[in-house]
Amino acid sequence: MIYMAPLQGFTDYVYRASYAKVFNTVDAYFIPYISVKNNVIPNKYSREILPENNTQSRVVPQILAKDADEFEFLENILTNQGYSEFNMNLGCPYPMVTNRGKGSGLLPFPDEIYKILDHFYSSAKGELSIKLRAGLKSADEIKDVIKVLNQFPLKEVILHARVAGQLYSGEIDENAFSYATQNLKHKLVYNGDIFSKEDFISKQHKFPGIDTWMLGRGIIMNPLLPHEIKGISLTDKELADLLYTFHQTMLERYLEIMDNEGNALNKMKQFWIYFAQCFPNPKKAMKHIKKVKALNKYNPTVRSIFNEIAG
Numbered sequence: 149m150i151y152m153a154p155l156q157g158f159t160d161y162v163y164r165a166s167y168a169k170v171f172n173t174v175d176a177y178f179i180p181y182i183s184v185k186n187n188v189i190p191n192k193y194s195r196e197i198l199p200e201n202n203t204q205s206r207v208v209p210q211i212l213a214k215d216a217d218e219f220e221f222l223e224n225i226l227t228n229q230g231y232s233e234f235n236m237n238l239g240c241p242y243p244m245v246t247n248r249g250k251g252s253g254l255l256p257f258p259d260e261i262y263k264i265l266d267h268f269y270s271s272a273k274g275e276l277s278i279k280l281r282a283g284l285k286s287a288d289e290i291k292d293v294i295k296v297l298n299q300f301p302l303k304e305v306i307l308h309a310r311v312a313g314q315l316y317s318g319e320i321d322e323n324a325f326s327y328a329t330q331n332l333k334h335k336l337v338y339n340g341d342i343f344s345k346e347d348f349i350s351k352q353h354k355f356p357g358i359d360t361w362m363l364g365r366g367i368i369m370n371p372l373l374p375h376e377i378k379g380i381s382l383t384d385k386e387l388a389d390l391l392y393t394f395h396q397t398m399l400e401r402y403l404e405i406m407d408n409e410g411n412a413l414n415k416m417k418q419f420w421i422y423f424a425q426c427f428p429n430p431k432k433a434m435k436h437i438k439k440v441k442a443l444n445k446y447n448p449t450v451r452s453i454f455n456e457i458a459g
C-alpha cells in the first residue's frame with residue numbers, strides 16, 4: 149500500500165482531491181496537521197478538514213498537540229466533522245513547534261506521550277495512528293517512545309527515521325528503523341527519501357517485513373511515482389496526458405475557490421516548486437513559471453513546458 153504523506157503548504161485539499169480524481173494509485177491520504185491557537189483552530193485548518201473537501205475513501209486528519217487537553221479539543225472537532233481515524237504528529241521538526249513541546253518536541257518526554265495516549269484511549273472515539281521521527285536530538289529517544297507506544301492499541305506507526313535537527317536532509321537512520329521493526333508491536337509504515345522506483349526497491353530489500361510505504365516529496369516531484377512503484381505501465385503519451393489533466397484539475401479548482409486569479413496563480417506557482425521536477429529541465433521550467441504575472445500568460449507557458457515532454 150502507498151500512503152500520501154502530509155506536506156503542509158503542498159498536499160492541501162485541492163491537491164489531494166485532484167490527485168485522487170486523476171490517478172488512482174494512493175491508498176490513503178494524510179491531511180497536514182491541524183493545531184490550536186488561542187483556543188480556536190485557524191481558518192486555514194478548518195477548510196482542510198471539511199468533509200466535503202475530503203471525499204476520498206480513506207483520509208486521515210493529523211493532530212499536532214502539546215498535551216491531552218489540546219489533543220482532545222482537536223479530536224472533538226474532527227469527530228464532529230465525522231472522522232473516526234486520527235493521526236498524531238510526533239515528527240514536526242521546526243523549533244517554533246518543538247520549543248512549545250509539540251511534534252518531535254515530545255519525543256524526549258515519553259511520559260507526556262503516555263498521558264496523551266492514556267487520555268485518548270480512556271474515551272476513544274476512533275482509531276489512532278502515530279507519525280514520528282526517531283528523536284528530537286538523538287535516535288536513542290525512540291527506544292523509550294516505543295515502550296510507551298507498545299502499551300496502547302494503535303492502528304499503526306509511521307516512522308521517518310531522522311532526528312529533528314536534520315530537518316529533511318542527511319541520512320535516514322536505518323538502524324533506528326530496524327530497531328523499530330524488531331521492537332514495535334504495531335504495524336510499521338516506512339517513510340523517508342523514496343524518490344524513485346530504485347529507492348523503493350532498495351528499501352524493500354532492507355526492510356522486507358514492511359508492506360506500507362508513505363511517500364512525500366517523491367510524489368509531489370513525480371506524481372506518477374506510485375504508478376512506477378506499483379508497476380502500472382502506460383505509454384509516454386498517456387503519462388504526459390495524465391500529468392496535464394492533473395495540472396488542469398488543480399488550476400480549475402483553485403480558480404473556483406480563490407478570491408481572485410492572482411491568488412490562484414500563486415498557489416500554482418507554489419505547486420510548481422516540486423512539480424517542475426517532472427520535466428527534463430526543471431530549472432528552466434521554473435524560471436518561465438516564476439516570470440508569469442497573469443493567467444492569459446500562464447496557460448501558454450504551461451502548454452509549452454508540457455510540449456517538451458510530449459516531444
Ligand SMILES: Cc1cc2nc3c(=O)[nH]c(=O)nc-3n(C[C@H](O)[C@H](O)[C@H](O)COP(=O)(O)O)c2cc1C
Pocket residue numbers: 153154155156157158179180181210237239240279308316339340341342362363364365366
Ligand atoms: C514542506 C513540508 C511540509 C510537511 N508537513 C508535514 C505535516 O504537516 N505533518 C507531518 O507529519 N509531516 C509533514 N512533513 C513531513 C513529511 O510528511 C514526510 O515525513 C517527510 O517529507 C519525509 O518523507 P519524504 O522523504 O517522502 O518526503 C512535511 C514535509 C515537508 C517537506
